[in-house]
Amino acid sequence: MQAHSAPLPRTGIGIDTHAFAPESSDGAAQVPLWLAGLLWEGERGLSGHSDGDAVAHAAADALFSAAGVGDLGTHFGTDRPEWKGASGVRLLSEAARIVRAAGFEIGNVAVQFVGNRPKFSPRRAEAEAVLSAAAGAPVSVSATTSDGLGFPGRGEGITAMATALVVAVNP
Numbered sequence: 001m002q003a004h005s006a007p008l009p010r011t012g013i014g015i016d017t018h019a020f021a022p023e024s025s026d027g028a029a030q031v032p033l034w035l036a037g038l039l040w041e042g043e044r045g046l047s048g049h050s051d052g053d054a055v056a057h058a059a060a061d062a063l064f065s066a067a068g069v070g071d072l073g074t075h076f077g078t079d080r081p082e083w084k085g086a087s088g089v090r091l092l093s094e095a096a097r098i099v100r101a102a103g104f105e106i107g108n109v110a111v112q113f114v115g116n117r118p119k120f121s122p123r124r125a126e127a128e129a130v131l132s133a134a135a136g137a138p139v140s141v142s143a144t145t146s147d148g149l150g151f152p153g154r155g156e157g158i159t160a161m162a163t164a165l166v167v168a169v170n171p
């Protein structure tokens, strides 16, 4: 590889998808929705071994990808009972710690999720503040519907995609 006077930044990518959990017969939400580090009162929750926060998981996976230190399953596999029910914020904060321990500083993380609900934009600033605090670096979040198409359009689940930028410190 070509030598550079300063280390070049490294990008990473992460994708995570969770299905909405089944509702009770009277339509009341049984599982709380945690998404982008926030609790969404009255919204149907996502299923998962953890809290199902696809936005936080995609962000964590993008960090691992950028640092080249494996992925979510490497560090928080479903075979590890200690991560059962873990919050997305906890996973993201631990991912950031692992990436820094591997010798990287985090530039930023950008996440977009695809889903009809929750209506995200009114709480964007709140979500970005919570996730940025967890990562110790700026995390931006955007949302889009899929125009009614596919599983997000049918309201079956949410998928999130993230990119991250890290740079080696003292390589």
Ligand SMILES: Nc1ccn([C@@H]2O[C@H](COP(=O)(O)O)[C@@H](O)[C@H]2O)c(=O)n1
Binding pocket: 115, 116, 117, 118, 119, 120, 121, 122, 143, 144, 145, 146, 147
């Ligand atoms: N769950 C969502 C989805 C979308 N938004 C906002 O609406 C805008 C338009 O959605 P498109 O599907 O036409 O891209 C989008 O840019 C978001 O600002 C949202 O808040 N919550």
Ligand SMILES: C[C@@]1(CO)OP(=O)(O)OP(=O)(O)OC[C@H]1O
Binding pocket: 016, 017, 047, 048, 049, 050, 051, 052, 053, 057, 072, 073, 076, 077, 078, 083, 084, 085, 086, 091
């Ligand atoms: C986060 C973990 C671990 O609790 O579980 P899930 O909540 O199922 O999430 P997913 O993104 O499907 O996989 C990663 C798992 O390691």
